[in-house]
Amino acid sequence: MALQRRFLPPLSALTAFEAAARHGSFTAAARELNISQAAVSRRVQLLEEILKQRLFERIRQRVILTPGGAAYARELQDSLARIGMATVNTMAARTGQVSLNIATLPTFGTRWLIPRLPDFADRHPEITVNLPTRVENFDFTAEPLDAAIFFGDPIAPGAIVDRLIEEELVPVASRRLLTRHRIRKPEDLFKIPLLQQSTRPAAWADWFAALGIACPPVPLGPRYGQFAMILQAAVVGLGAAIVPRFLVERELQSRDLVIPFPHSIGSKQAYCLFYPEAKRNDPALRVFRDWLIAQAGAFRR
Missing domain, CATH: 3.40.190.290 (D-Maltodextrin-Binding Protein; domain 2)
Known part of the structure; x- marks a missing residue:
């Protein structure tokens, strides 16, 4: 478990990357997360540094997932969905x-x-x-x-x-x-x-x-x-x-x-x-x- 935590990136970086991957846009991700486009870019860059690989190719005003980025996004979306479900279930249990x-x-x-x-x-x-x-x-x-x-x-x-x-x-x-x-x-x-x-x-x-x-x-x-x-x-x-x-x-x-x-x-x-x-x-x-x-x-x- 300690080893897993060592490889767990900041949640803010994960959510920024997931939103950018889903929208194909840092601007749209920033709008969804209510942060600046620069903040999205910094968080994605931090994640790329942790993973030691590029997740997006920047082409003019667009961002396109690399093959590694696309595979990571699929895994991450499922994981975040499970976290969301667990949170909803825990909150529901508190209220009966x-x-x-x-x-x-x-x-x-x-x-x-x-x-x-x-x-x-x-x-x-x-x-x-x-x-x-x-x-x-x-x-x-x-x-x-x-x-x-x-x-x-x-x-x-x-x-x-x-x-x-x-x-x-x-x-x-x-x-x-x-x-x-x-x-x-x-x-x-x-x-x-x-x-x-x-x-x-x-x-x-x-x-x-x-x-x-x-x-x-x-x-x-x-x-x-x-x-x-x-x-x-x-x-x-x-x-x-x-x-x-x-x-x-x-x-x-x-x-x-x-x-x-x-x-x-x-x-x-x-x-x-x-x-x-x-x-x-x-x-x-x-x-x-x-x-x-x-x-x-x-x-x-």
């Missing part, structure tokens, strides 16, 4: 409040879970739900997480899994785009860009195959990293998207998007709640789990 740290996919959290959380807060005001986001595998042994909501089967040895919502993928597009290109039958969709989600690269091909239509063996259209991005792209008319129906409720109700053809395809995988075996009987987690399963029940096919 219970905290749950539930990792979730960004789009699922923003579009489905958070709009429903006021109901949970009304029913259980004594439980605070923190929602760190994850897009890759999580590690219950390395992170202070009580549970995680993920799609599919992430690597989580020893975790208990509760299936929440299966995907029903449907095509959506703006009414204006469909009218302009005279989309009358499924094959007409080939006239417009077919937007793709990077984690579901075969979705369009599977949808057309379910209708007995061969999909062209060429890239269909732009690819996006998250459903939130692909939905916004569809709303502004960049193309048609194929998305989980439960994530597009808002746009369908507002008529920003429509489903041009009622055909849908399912998936063998689902959005699931994962939690460690050791948390099985945790009272707060059991309450959240039961509430979450009840909320998801309306979307099960």
